[in-house]
Amino acid sequence: MATALKLSTHDPMTPRICEVRSFRRETVDVFTLEIESGGIDWQPGQFNMVGAIGSREIPISISGDPARTDIWTHTIREVGNCSRALAHLRAGDSVLMRGPFGVGWPEVEAEHSDLLVVSGGVGLVPLMPTLYLASRRPALKTTLIYGSRSPCDVLFSHRLAEWSSYPNMTVRLTVDHPDTDWHHNVGLVTRLIPTSPINPFTTIALICGPEVMMRFTARELLREGISPRSIYVSMERNMKCGMGLCGHCQLRGEFVCLSGPVYPYDRIARLMEIPEL
Amino acid sequence: MISMAELLSQQPCLKELDPASIEFMAGCAANTFFPQGTALLREGQRVEKVYLLRHGRVGIQVHVPGKGPKILDSVGPGELIGWSAFGRPGMARMDLVSLEDVRAISLDAECLARKCESDPKFGYAMLVMVVDVLQNRLQSTILQLLDLYGDRS
Numbered sequence: 001m002a003t004a005l006k007l008s009t010h011d012p013m014t015p016r017i018c019e020v021r022s023f024r025r026e027t028v029d030v031f032t033l034e035i036e037s038g039g040i041d042w043q044p045g046q047f048n049m050v051g052a053i054g055s056r057e058i059p060i061s062i063s064g065d066p067a068r069t070d071i072w073t074h075t076i077r078e079v080g081n082c083s084r085a086l087a088h089l090r091a092g093d094s095v096l097m098r099g100p101f102g103v104g105w106p107e108v109e110a111e112h113s114d115l116l117v118v119s120g121g122v123g124l125v126p127l128m129p130t131l132y133l134a135s136r137r138p139a140l141k142t143t144l145i146y147g148s149r150s151p152c153d154v155l156f157s158h159r160l161a162e163w164s165s166y167p168n169m170t171v172r173l174t175v176d177h178p179d180t181d182w183h184h185n186v187g188l189v190t191r192l193i194p195t196s197p198i199n200p201f202t203t204i205a206l207i208c209g210p211e212v213m214m215r216f217t218a219r220e221l222l223r224e225g226i227s228p229r230s231i232y233v234s235m236e237r238n239m240k241c242g243m244g245l246c247g248h249c250q251l252r253g254e255f256v257c258l259s260g261p262v263y264p265y266d267r268i269a270r271l272m273e274i275p276e277l
Numbered sequence: 278m279i280s281m282a283e284l285l286s287q288q289p290c291l292k293e294l295d296p297a298s299i300e301f302m303a304g305c306a307a308n309t310f311f312p313q314g315t316a317l318l319r320e321g322q323r324v325e326k327v328y329l330l331r332h333g334r335v336g337i338q339v340h341v342p343g344k345g346p347k348i349l350d351s352v353g354p355g356e357l358i359g360w361s362a363f364g365r366p367g368m369a370r371m372d373l374v375s376l377e378d379v380r381a382i383s384l385d386a387e388c389l390a391r392k393c394e395s396d397p398k399f400g401y402a403m404l405v406m407v408v409d410v411l412q413n414r415l416q417s418t419i420l421q422l423l424d425l426y427g428d429r430s
Contacts, residue, residue, distance in 0.1 A: 153426065174351075180345075186348050186349065186350050187351060188420050188421055190416070191417050194413075195353055195354055212423060216416070
C-alpha cells in the first residue's frame with residue numbers, strides 16, 4: 001500500500017505518492033477520488049497537481065470538507081487522457097500529488113452577513129469547501145445558484161438537497177435542458193440573480209464556472225450594486241508547475257497558479273474582457 | 278391591506294418607474310392565481326394579459342412533435358411574462374404553463390396600451406421596462422446556445 005511521504009512536501013516540485021482511499025462516480029463523466037493527504041493544510045479554492053502513475057499531472061481543485069484533514073477530495077471531469085487515467089484508480093491504488101497550490105477563496109469576514117455563490121457545471125467543485133464551512137455558520141445567510149446542462153449533470157445533489165433544508169442556506173438550481181421530472185429552474189444562472197435576496201452592502205459573491213458565465217454573472221452582480229471588491233472569481237488556465245515558474249498559466253502580469261486561481265473581480269475584470277487572453 | 282400600487286412598486290422590474298406611473302398602471306392591474314399545471318397561454322393564442330409573477334414559477338415551453346412539451350426557460354417571482362401583448366399581432370409565441378401554484382399581478386394589455394398612447398412619458402417608461410426584460414431573456418438564450426457546461430465531444 002502506498003503511504004504519503006511527508007518528507008517530500010518540502011519540495012513542491014517533487015510529487016508525493018499517495019494512496020487513493022475511495023472512488024465514487026458522481027455523474028456519467030464526473031467522479032470523485034478521496035486521497036490520503038498526510039495532514040497537509042489547505043485552503044478552500046486551492047488546487048493540487050494530480051496524476052496517475054505513468055500519466056501527466058493535471059490541476060484539480062479540492063472539493064471536500066475542510067474538516068476532513070486526513071484526506072483530499074478531488075472531483076474530476078473526464079475530458080482528456082490524464083483525467084481518464086485518474087478515473088481508473090480505485091481504493092488502494094497510488095497517485096502522484098503535488099500541492100496544494102494557489103490562492104483560494106477569501107475568508108468570509110464578520111462584515112459580510114450574506115454569502116452568494118454562483119457556479120456552473122464543474123465550477124461547483126472548488127466552491128464546495130467554502131459551502132461546507134458556510135453550512136456550519138448559522139448566522140451567515142448563504143445563497144447558492146448552481147447551473148448545469150441537465151438534471152443528470154447536477155453534482156452533489158444529495159448534499160445540496162440537505163443544505164437546502166438548512167434555515168441559513170438557499171439552494172437555487174437551474175438547467176439548460178430539463179427532463180419531465182425537473183422541478184427547479186430552467187435557464188442561465190444570471191437569470192436568478194435579480195430575484196435572489198441580495199443586500200449589496202453585506203454580500204460577498206464567489207463565482208466559478210465557464211469564463212463566459214463568470215463574466216456575465218459578475219456584470220449582473222454589479223448591476224445589483226455589489227462592489228467589484230466583494231466579487232471573487234476563480235480563473236481556469238493551463239497550470240503546469242503550480243509555482244509561477246513555467247509561464248503556462250500566465251495571464252498578462254498574473255501567474256494564475258501563483259496569484260490565483262481566485263481573484264477579486266476588480267483585479268481581473270479588465271483581463272477578462274480581452275479576447276486574446 | 279396593501280394597495281395594488283404598493284404591490285406593483287415592490288416588483289423588481291418596475292423599480293425604475295416613478296410613483297405617478299405606478300399609480301397610473303395600477304388601474305389596469307388585478308391579482309390573479311393559477312394552480313399548478315395551468316396553461317396561462319397557448320402558442321398562437323391572443324395575449325390579453327401581461328403578468329408580473331409574485332409567487333411560483335412559470336415554464337416557457339414549446340410542443341415538439343413526437344417528443345411532447347419541452348421547457349426552454351422558466352420565470353419566477355419578480356419577472357414579467359406575456360410581453361408578446363405589446364408586439365404585433367399580439368399572439369403568444371410559446372406556451373406558458375404554471376410549474377407550481379402561481380400568484381401574479383395581471384395587467385390588461387388593452388388598458389395598458391391605451392395608457393401608453395395617452396401618456397407618452399408613461400409609454401416610454403413601459404418601453405424601457407419591456408426592452409430590459411427582452412434583453413435579459415435574449416442574452417440568457419444566446420448564452421444557453423453556447424452549451425457552456427456541456428461539450429462532451
